[in-house]
Amino acid sequence: MKLILLLLLFACTIQAGHAQASLANSITFGVHSKTAPLEWRSNGVDQGFNIELMNRIGQLSGARILIRRKTFQQLLTDVHSPESDIDVVAIVSPVSIDRQLSQSDPIYATHAKAYTLQGKAFINSWHDLAGKRVAIKKGAFVDVYLSDQEQKFERVDVDLYETGFQLLIKGDVDVVLAENFVARRLLPFYPSIRSSSDPLIYGAFNFVTNGKNAPLMAQINDALRQLKLSGEYDTLVNEWFGTGREKVDLTSTQHRMLWLATLVSIISALGTILTVYISRSLRKRTQSLKVELNQRLQVESQILKLSQQFQSVLNGIPHGVTLYNRECECLWSNDKNNQLLQSPDFYFNHGQTFQLKTTLTEVLNTQKSLTADMSYHTQFWQLQIHPIDMDQAVILLEEATEQHALRQANNESSRLASLGELSAGVAHEINNPTGLIIHSIAFLNHAMNDLKPAAQCYLQQNPFWSVAGLEPKHAISELEMSCSTIDDAANRISRIVNDLKCYARPNITSEYQVFKLNEVVMVSLRLTANQLKLFRLECHLQEPAPELLGDAQQLQQVLINLIQNACHASKPTSDIHSSLITIGTSTLANSACLTITDTGTGMDRATLKRITEPFFTTRRSCGGTGLGLSVCSRIIKEHHGEMQISSQLGVGTQIKLIFPLASTSIEDSKQKIESDSRYN
Structure with missing residues (x-):
């Protein structure tokens, strides 16, 4: 039993030794990109120019190449760490700046340029980026290039170029500085983005590693030079990029060129005959096109004149005419009082504040025109909103202060006319009884003057005589005062009646x-x-x-x-x-x-x-x-x-x-x- 255990332990030790030897003879190649033809994966197999080039270097160096995928930021961190499980990474470096890592000879040239939305202005130089929001991939060769450069634009760091493209579509950035091969892969997925400049930064792909792997980088450089001298490097370039320095057989090339020249001569002769025929056809077509062009120029001139006349009419209208879309964007305006539509002091006559977005959406949804009376400080306006289609409406704004004042004056005149007719009728009805009162009071005053002596005489005959429970002298004084009060009140009524008559009387x-x-x-x-x-x-x-x-x-x-x-x-x-x-x-x-x-x-x-x-x-x-x-x-x-x-x-x-x-x-x-x- 002990013998079996010793044999197993010995076998495990031999296997561990083989594993360590295998690891010692392997190079771990860190990959982060999914960009063909550099690094990509098809049916679970890692492929690409850098991967195949690294495998050939491993064959020449007698080392096994291990592919390990990580994010770009993780690869940047690992390649700087001596304890990392990543040995080599393929990274683009600016041609004028060396990274602080051990790097190989240039592998393949590339460049970075500006990308913007379709329709934006072309970027001719770095000066055109001034004041713009520019997306830059953190740690990429563009970032390395700009680390010591003066930047007159607002920098927006992103983790991937694709993140920059997404921010560009959202409007969060104005420009993306991206490496050429990555951008070529992304553009089919973002058709609204285009290349907007010539190359702004030139760079080259290099294999880089940390300082402890400097001997390993020397081996990679030796193998890379052998591949370039043998022509295998050019074969790989031609395979993945379609260009390269291929070895040429001069003799066979001369034969091929002779046959090619003969074929070109025959094609040229046919081309000459075809050119003569096409030239004659083109002359005829040119003449007809000139006639058609003159006709179109005349029609365009008439259309332009009509458009200018129509524009002059719209600009000459004293009322505001404005065209809005559903997003409340002003598409056209003759700039007449258009600012009122955005003012918080512009409200409906019934008191509700006018909200342009809400009212416009309601009109477009219902497809029904709106006409309303509006107020702005001491002015009055008439607002009309008419839908043109499902997403556009025209707004007409007309000042109606004078019309409002005329309506009020008309209402007041009607009311005063009615009141005048009523006053004339009331004055006529009151005048008769008032005249009777005044006439009766005058009679009573004369009667009181005649009754005073009779009252004095009767009082002497009957000392205990009283009038309405009052002493006669006091009672007569009260009667005189009552007559005077009634006379004053009647005269006042008479004055009011006369005022009413004057108010209602028409002027001649x-x-x-x-x-x-x-x-x-x-x-x-x-x-x-x-x-x-x-x-x-x-x-x-x-x-x-x-x-x-x-x-x-x-x-x-x-x-x-x-x-x-x-x-x-x-x-x-x-x-x-x-x-x-x-x-x-x-x-x-x-x-x-x-x-x-x-x-x-x-x-x-x-x-x-x-x-x-x-x-x-x-x-x-x-x-x-x-x-x-x-x-x-x-x-x-x-x-x-x-x-x-x-x-x-x-x-x-x-x-x-x-x-x-x-x-x-x-x-x-x-x-x-x-x-x-x-x-x-």
Whole structure:
């Protein structure tokens, strides 16, 4: 039993020795690429120029070649480590820079150049890379070349050239610097990428190893030189790359060249005959092509002219016209207010903010046109979106501020007209009972004057007489006060009715006459002197006085109302610091201006918006009816005037009335009459 164990131990020792001898006589060749014809695998068998060359070197060196595949970064790490299980790696080195590893003679030349997406500009030199994002394989010969070079581009490190191509398609880089053989393999899989430069870096394939294997590299170089001298290297190059230095038999080559020259002569003669025939055909074809070319040039000229006219029409349109695709990219625009579509202050009239992407997608999905009223600050716009196809739509943008104002004015006119008709009816219905009340109160006042002596006489006869439970003298005083109160209230009702009639009464323009604006001011001041005496008053009247065409009494009514409003808004005091009211007249171009300014309480924005509305007043508790400024507004419009109001709380109010001068109004009336007569 012990003898058997000793025999087994001896056999194992012999096998281990053979294994160590086999490992000692082997070279581990690290492979990382899948690029034909350098290193690749077919049906599980490692093939390629470098692999076959390394196998021939192993045969000449008496060593077995072991192929081991690893990633490129692992091979770079292993080849620098003395403890690595990799002996040799085939790597490209720049022709002007040596790696710090032990390397062989050059195996095969290659180069690197720039690759970009189809349609991008050609890269003529390194200067064209300035400012671009460039993908570079970490540790590759391009990386080694650039390690000591100034870089004016943004470098993006990748683990593989294929990773760089994928980033290029995504748009994360602009250029990929790739080795030629690898790029030739990848381009069929990435048709949107193309070669965009001449070679930028030249390099050569070398076998490299770490310092401890320097003797091994000497053996590889000796074997490589033998293969080049024997012609086997050229055979391998021709086999894998289709070129190489083959050995030539001169005699057989001369015979082959003679037969080839004869064949070429025959082909040349046939070619000459064919060339003559083709030349004649080409002359005829050239003539017909010239005629066709002239016709096409004429048609293109007409199309270009029509296109320019169409472009001029689109550019001349005052409204915005923009063409968008589904990705919300602007395909064309006449640059008219196109920026509003991206503004956060551009929203629908009902209050919803406009989102271009959302609205455009909805229109394209439904294939239904959209028309909406929009707002931007104080402006109003009409937006139209019309789908052209499933992925494009045209957006029309038209300012509608003036139309919006006209609609509001029309609505206000309709409302005021309805209110005027209602006011006239109400005034008519109220006027009759009010007249009866005033007439009855007048009768009661006269009766009270006659009853006073009779009451005194009867009181002497009957000292205990009372009227409605009151002492007669007190009762008569209360009756007189009640009569006075009823009379005041009835007169107030009568004034309101008269204001309503004035508001609803149509103006008869044929009764207009020329008058001086300064006279209207002086008459109004005399009629309001009792109220103005409590305030400081300044008048600045232009001389000669501006002349207007209209109704002087109606404008007096307007000015009196404005003076009374200024007095109500101001606080009277007895010193020199009392409120100031200023009235002035002036002319500007073809217009006359009447300005009333006070230093009273002023008005806020909400009050300013409603100041000319019928029945709106801030003095309801003091007896205001809200019809004064409404009537004034109507009178000013009938005189083709304009009322501008500016006010600030605690500072005061300024009202400016602007009317056309009498000369301008008369000239406009003559032109209108002449136009109407020609039309009739």
